[in-house]
Amino acid sequence: MNNVINLKNRPLGKPGYSDFDFIIEPMPQAGRGKILLKTLYVSIDPYLRGRMNDSKSYASPFELNKPMVSGIVAEVTQSEHPGFNKGDFVSGMLQWKEYQLSDGEKLLKIDPEAAPLTTYLGVLGMTGLTAYFGITVVGKPRPGETLLVSGAAGAVGSIAGQIGKIMGCRVVGITGHGNKARLLKTKFGFDDAINYRDSPDITAAVASTCPNGVDVYFDNVGGAISDAVVPNLNKFARIPVCGSISLYNLTGDHQCLSMQSVITGKSITMQGFLVSDYASEFPKATKQLAAWIKEGKLTYSETIYEGFRNIPQALIDLFEGKNEGKMIVKI
Amino acid sequence: MNNVINLKNRPLGKPGYSDFDFIIEPMPQAGRGKILLKTLYVSIDPYLRGRMNDSKSYASPFELNKPMVSGIVAEVTQSEHPGFNKGDFVSGMLQWKEYQLSDGEKLLKIDPEAAPLTTYLGVLGMTGLTAYFGITVVGKPRPGETLLVSGAAGAVGSIAGQIGKIMGCRVVGITGHGNKARLLKTKFGFDDAINYRDSPDITAAVASTCPNGVDVYFDNVGGAISDAVVPNLNKFARIPVCGSISLYNLTGDHQCLSMQSVITGKSITMQGFLVSDYASEFPKATKQLAAWIKEGKLTYSETIYEGFRNIPQALIDLFEGKNEGKMIVKI
Numbered sequence: 011m012n013n014v015i016n017l018k019n020r021p022l023g024k025p026g027y028s029d030f031d032f033i034i035e036p037m038p039q040a041g042r043g044k045i046l047l048k049t050l051y052v053s054i055d056p057y058l059r060g061r062m063n064d065s066k067s068y069a070s071p072f073e074l075n076k077p078m079v080s081g082i083v084a085e086v087t088q089s090e091h092p093g094f095n096k097g098d099f100v101s102g103m104l105q106w107k108e109y110q111l112s113d114g115e116k117l118l119k120i121d122p123e124a125a126p127l128t129t130y131l132g133v134l135g136m137t138g139l140t141a142y143f144g145i146t147v148v149g150k151p152r153p154g155e156t157l158l159v160s161g162a163a164g165a166v167g168s169i170a171g172q173i174g175k176i177m178g179c180r181v182v183g184i185t186g187h188g189n190k191a192r193l194l195k196t197k198f199g200f201d202d203a204i205n206y207r208d209s210p211d212i213t214a215a216v217a218s219t220c221p222n223g224v225d226v227y228f229d230n231v232g233g234a235i236s237d238a239v240v241p242n243l244n245k246f247a248r249i250p251v252c253g254s255i256s257l258y259n260l261t262g263d264h265q266c267l268s269m270q271s272v273i274t275g276k277s278i279t280m281q282g283f284l285v286s287d288y289a290s291e292f293p294k295a296t297k298q299l300a301a302w303i304k305e306g307k308l309t310y311s312e313t314i315y316e317g318f319r320n321i322p323q324a325l326i327d328l329f330e331g332k333n334e335g336k337m338i339v340k341i
Numbered sequence: 342m343n344n345v346i347n348l349k350n351r352p353l354g355k356p357g358y359s360d361f362d363f364i365i366e367p368m369p370q371a372g373r374g375k376i377l378l379k380t381l382y383v384s385i386d387p388y389l390r391g392r393m394n395d396s397k398s399y400a401s402p403f404e405l406n407k408p409m410v411s412g413i414v415a416e417v418t419q420s421e422h423p424g425f426n427k428g429d430f431v432s433g434m435l436q437w438k439e440y441q442l443s444d445g446e447k448l449l450k451i452d453p454e455a456a457p458l459t460t461y462l463g464v465l466g467m468t469g470l471t472a473y474f475g476i477t478v479v480g481k482p483r484p485g486e487t488l489l490v491s492g493a494a495g496a497v498g499s500i501a502g503q504i505g506k507i508m509g510c511r512v513v514g515i516t517g518h519g520n521k522a523r524l525l526k527t528k529f530g531f532d533d534a535i536n537y538r539d540s541p542d543i544t545a546a547v548a549s550t551c552p553n554g555v556d557v558y559f560d561n562v563g564g565a566i567s568d569a570v571v572p573n574l575n576k577f578a579r580i581p582v583c584g585s586i587s588l589y590n591l592t593g594d595h596q597c598l599s600m601q602s603v604i605t606g607k608s609i610t611m612q613g614f615l616v617s618d619y620a621s622e623f624p625k626a627t628k629q630l631a632a633w634i635k636e637g638k639l640t641y642s643e644t645i646y647e648g649f650r651n652i653p654q655a656l657i658d659l660f661e662g663k664n665e666g667k668m669i670v671k672i
Contacts, residue, residue, distance in 0.1 A: 060606075073565035105409030253603040266599040270563035271585040275391075280611040283605030 013318050015106040016070045020064055024259045024329055029062070030322045031075070038111045039088070045112050046088035050099075052106065053081030053131040054324040054337040059258040076189075077105035078321075083120065086112075094119075101130045106340060108318055132165055132336035133303065133310040134296050135202060140285040142295045145177070145286065148250035148281050149226040153178030154196065156220045158239060161198075161230030162191035163311075165336035166252055168198050169229045169299075172308050175199050179226070182219045184212075184235060186331050195242035199281060199308060210292045212238035223247075231256045237267040249280040257327060270337050311332055311335025348403045348435040351395055352380050355590045355660055360393070361653045362406070362663040369442045370419070376443050377419035381430075382460040383437065384412030384498075385655040385668040405651045408436035411654075412467055414451065414458050415441075418535050433462045439649055439672060456631060460527040463496055463667035464634065464641040465627050471583060471616040472500035473626045476508070477579035478619065479612050480557040484509030487551045489529075489570060492561030494521035494642075496667035497583055499529050500630075501559045503639050508556070513550045515543075515566060517662050524665065528640060542556075542571035554578075562587045566596040590660060642666025 011034045018031040042048040058080055061072045072078060082104035086094050091148060093101075102112060102117040108331050120130045144166070151157050151161035161167040162183025171194070174181040182202045183194040191203035194290040200314050202219040216224065216239055221243035232254030243249075269280060290296070302308035303327050313333040315324045321339045343366045349362040371377040387665060389411055392403045403409060413435035417425050422445050425431075433448040436439060451461045476496070482488050488505035491497040493514025503527070505512040513533045517546040522534035531549040540546040547555065547570055555576035560567050563585030574580075600611060612648040619626070633639035646655045652670045659668050 092632060120507060138577065153472065232599060249606050251601050254599065257599060257602045266597055268585065268588060269600045269611065270560060270561060270567060270582050270613075271588045272584050273611065274584060274615065276613065277615055277618050278613045279615060280600065282601075282607065282609045284608055287608050328590045 011035070011198050013108045014077050015318075015321055016075050017062060018075070020074070021059075021062055021178055021259075023261055025059060025062060025322070027326070030316055032077070032319065035107075038109060040090045040111060041243055042251065043113060044229070045086050045091045045094045047100065047110050047112055048087045048102065048104075049082055049084050049104070049108055049110070049341045050319075051083040051128050052324075052339040053136065054321070054328050054333075054339060055080065055137070056253055056258060056328060058256045058325060059329070061177075077107055080103050081105055081131050099127060102136065102197065104322055105179050111258035125245050125303075128312055128336070128340075129308045131338055132312060133169055133308070134299055136170050136285055137165035137336055138297055138299050138310070139288070141166045141173060141286060141291060142299060143288045143291070143317055144228060144252050144283060145173045145226075148283050149174075149228055151177055151226045151248075151250050152181075153224035154234055155178045156182065156222055156244075157222060157226045157228065158182050158184070158216065158224045159228040159230070160184045160239070161199065161253070161255060162194055162203065163187070163198075163334055164230060165333075167228070168194070168310065168311060168335050170252075172198055172202050174226070174228075174300075176302065178308055180220075180222075182216075184231075184239075185218075190331075190334060193311075196230055197311070206235055209339050213241050216242045226250070228252060233257050233266070240267060240269075240272050241280055243272075243276055245276050247253075247276060247278045249278065251280055251282045255329070265321050313321040313337050315339045317337055317341070342366070344439045345408050346649075346652055347406050348409055349406070350391060350478055352390075352393055352590075353592055355395060356390065356435065356455075356651055356653070356657055357545045360655070362408070363650065366438075369440060371442060373421050374444055374628065376417050376422045376425045377443055377540070378415035378435065378437070378441050379418045379441055380412040380413055380439055380441070380649075380672045381413050382459050382462055383652055383655075383670040383672065384467070385652070385664075385670060386411065386468070387584055387586045387589060387659065389656060392658070399435050400433055408438055410434055410436050412462050412601065414461055418589075430458060431509070432466065437652055438580075456634075459643055459645070459667070459669055459671075461616050461639070462669055463643060464500055464639070465630055467616055468667055469500050469630050469641070470619070470623060472497045472504060472627055473630060474616060474619045474622070475559060475581040475583050476504045476615060479614050480505075480559055480579050481482075482508050482510045482557045482579075485511075486556035486559045487511045487553055487575075489513050489515065489547065489551060489555045489573075490559040490565050491570070491583070492586060493525055493531065493534065494518070494529075495561060495669050496641075496664075498559070499525070499642060499666050500639065501583075502531050503633075505557070505559075511553075515545075515562075515570075521662075521665060524642075525566075527644070537566055537665065538550035544572050547573045557581070558635040559583060564588050564597070571598060571600075571603055572608055574603075576607050578609045579606060580609065580634055582611055582613045586660070595649055644668050646670045648672070
């Protein structure tokens with residue numbers, strides 16, 4: 011029998027265990043033109059929260075009583091498809107099922123010899139590529155400039171900061187845990203780090219860690235932290251807006267700073283982006299990221315939960331900031 | 342004797358007559374290296390409100406009990422300066438005085454034969470240039486795209502929309518008066534116009550006047566109108582943020598939409614800018630604007646108040662939207 015996780019309720023606020031349904035269905039068999047995939051690793055990402063709402067975010071909403079979908083690395087266990095062999099490894103947007111059929115469309119074959127399988131979901135996958143394009147194409151920091159990253163110890167932030175270092179910036183990270191703030195400096199090579207839970211005045215903390223102001227603010231969080239960064243932005247600052255994790259679980263109205271009224275005076279550019287905007291450049295970017303890892307210039311963290319039944323818990327814990335780097339569930 | 346207008350109080354909310362002081366001082370005389378200027382036209386602009394506050398906006402605050410400063414066209418009535426002759430006309434940032442001395446620095450000599458003197462404050466001056474760079478460099482609309490302009494009947498908006506038409510866009514304007522909405526279509530060649538005071542649902546009004554969505558939103562106003570535009574923005578939309586007149590007179594907190602959470606999904610770019618960022622390109626741009634006027638492709642409106650004592654009233658009325666196009670006081 012095959013295990014499946016459906017979306018049961020659209021969460022109000024933070025997602026909880028009761029928003030998911032564990033279903034058992036018959037084991038599928040690969041017919042003509044199909045492959046059977048065995049799920050190995052499931053990617054757990056903040057954007058999933060938006061798709062659990064009824065409103066259209068950047069992807070269409072998940073349907074109620076249908077399986078959740080996220081980035082998955084799987085192994086081909088049966089193939090009736092000319093393009094795939096049993097034993098192939100693939101990554102793609104797949105359902106939260108232990109086993110599932112695919113016609114192979116939009117799957118990427120991946121090489122377990124070239125890099126660990128989990129990295130195709132993280133540093134060499136969506137989150138690493140998001141950091142790469144957000145910094146190199148959107149933020150465009152110049153050597154000597156100051157790059158500030160929020161959500162800095164996460165899967166995207168930790169890579170974004172390191173790419174900033176590679177590009178010659180002074181890099182400061184904001185995170186919500188003292189141990190993560192230390193890791194940013196010791197493991198990821200950030201010049202300085204702020205634990206916002208430990209900083210009664212975040213604006214002042216940014217000012218003291220970024221004495222020359224902030225030229226690029228890589229924004230993963232939005233909300234109060236981003237509002238507190240604003241007074242420290244330099245003339246012509248750029249804000250790649252990658253995500254707003256602080257807002258995803260909010261319900262109802264909330265106060266926020268009018269960015270319109272602050273960005274004019276300093277000629278600031280705030281640019282939202284999705285990694286999919288740059289799909290044609292993925293091969294080149296992945297090659298660059300892999301080369302930096304090989305050269306020892308780029309490192310990454312993964313937080314790996316184990317067991318199919320723990321997928322919802324991983325998502326719940328992601329919003330508590332319990333991950334360091336990429337959150338993945340090993341099946 | 343010489344008439345002067347000082348800033349007396351920093352206004353709370355809308356500026357009022359009592360925030361200004363009328364002073365009389367001795368008539369200045371041009372000494373060596375100086376010129377004496379007679380004020381002819383005073384430019385009245387929304388950004389002046391920000392400088393009346395104590396906080397730094399994009400320009401430093403005006404000092405209390407010192408003259409207000411704005412764009413002014415003046416005539417040289419005495420010259421002890423080798424670079425200027427009696428009878429020359431100049432424009433520059435000058436004090437609200439009937440007569441004043443200058444060392445000639447940062448003054449631009451202007452030619453009353455080439456264009457009416459008032460246009461050097463408007464369509465060929467700061468507001469026309471703001472529209473030019475905001476559209477051509479920041480918004481970058483492509484032929485066939487939809488450009489939406491707020492504050493559309495103002496000095497910047499009316500020019501921005503017409504430049505959009507020249508660049509091949511469908512252009513829609515938002516304004517707060519029915520007669521201005523009509524003018525946008527009849528005089529300025531906009532394809533459609535919205536009177537927001539007449540539209541209970543601005544989001545729906547934008548949707549019906551912009552059936553293909555909005556590709557470039559030229560934002561002069563911020564606040565509730567801009568929030569209402571957001572659902573109509575297309576993927577990869579650009580928002581040149583020129584000003585936020587709806588917010589300038591607000592005191593205390595106000596609710597606003599978190600732009601961070603909406604711009605990611607549609608890969609929207611929101612870019613603040615100041616006309617001074619493009620100072621090196623002013624001559625080229627002014628030439629282009631003048632050529633469009635000559636070719637009949639660009640028209641402009643001016644609202645001209647008369648009399649030195651009416652300068653404060655012109656500023657007060659600007660925030661009531663009583664101007665059509667550029668607000669100027671003729672002395």
